[in-house]
Amino acid sequence: MSLAAIQSRLTTACAAQNRAPGSVQLIAVSKVQPLDRVVDVLEQGHRLFGENYVQEAQAKWPDLRARFGAVQVHMIGPLQTNKAKLAVELFDAIHTLDRMSLAEKLAKLAQTRAASPQLFVQVNTGAEPQKAGILPDDTDAFVAQCRAMDLPVQGLMCIPPEAEDAAPHFKLLAQIAARNDLSGLSMGMSSDFETAIAHGATHIRVGSAIFGARTYG
Numbered sequence: 294m295s296l297a298a299i300q301s302r303l304t305t306a307c308a309a310q311n312r313a314p315g316s317v318q319l320i321a322v323s324k325v326q327p328l329d330r331v332v333d334v335l336e337q338g339h340r341l342f343g344e345n346y347v348q349e350a351q352a353k354w355p356d357l358r359a360r361f362g363a364v365q366v367h368m369i370g371p372l373q374t375n376k377a378k379l380a381v382e383l384f385d386a387i388h389t390l391d392r393m394s395l396a397e398k399l400a401k402l403a404q405t406r407a408a409s410p411q412l413f414v415q416v417n418t419g420a421e422p423q424k425a426g427i428l429p430d431d432t433d434a435f436v437a438q439c440r441a442m443d444l445p446v447q448g449l450m451c452i453p454p455e456a457e458d459a460a461p462h463f464k465l466l467a468q469i470a471a472r473n474d475l476s477g478l479s480m481g482m483s484s485d486f487e488t489a490i491a492h493g494a495t496h497i498r499v500g501s502a503i504f505g506a507r508t509y510g
């Protein structure tokens with residue numbers, strides 16, 4: 294696969310739903326990819342990336358932004374509270390707001406800086422014990438609490454259970470977002486982004502299908 298091939302599949306998936314192709318943002322997930330692959334995608338003109346690790350992003354993106362200009366980088370990995378300050382300086386959006394202690398920390402940082410990245414609340418749609426995220430039944434209250442702290446919650450994010458059909462999870466996330474008046478839906482990865490688009494995804498997070506398989510060192 295390649296960037297062009299994924300963009301073309303995105304366009305086809307949107308057309309099948311009568312959606313404008315611009316209504317879905319393609320986040321190229323560049324975590325642990327060799328730098329030359331990331332530069333290649335930047336040279337093709339792509340400007341929206343996703344990272345999972347604060348330190349890796351910090352080592353990579355200040356330089357690449359200096360070289361390529363306005364690039365948006367979204368945090369899509371678990372965020373430790375003690376890295377929140379660095380994260381709000383580095384990222385344009387954080388997709389993994391998954392607990393109250395992090396919301397409180399981000400609210401404090403937003404006050405001090407008079408700015409905040411856009412936020413997505415991560416929902417544990419499969420109620421998996423080992424997975425981060427707010428449980429579906431707790432999400433309305435959590436979103437309300439974030440709003441009461443003036444946090445810019447743009448939408449919801451989920452990572453469906455690996456062994457299951459993703460569609461019911463995407464559907465559930467879309468329902469929770471709709472009843473909370475949230476327009477952003479961060480869902481869909483290399484293996485299921487077309488299904489996510491069919492269920493209303495506004496941000497798809499695609500890594501290996503663009504860059505090739507990740508090799509963890």
Ligand SMILES: *Cc1c(COP(=O)(O)O)cnc(C)c1O
Pocket residue numbers: 322324345369370452482483484498499500501502
């Ligand atoms: C790594 C990752 C992705 C991208 O996964 P691919 O299967 O390579 O497309 C998407 N979302 C999250 C949260 C990830 O950690």
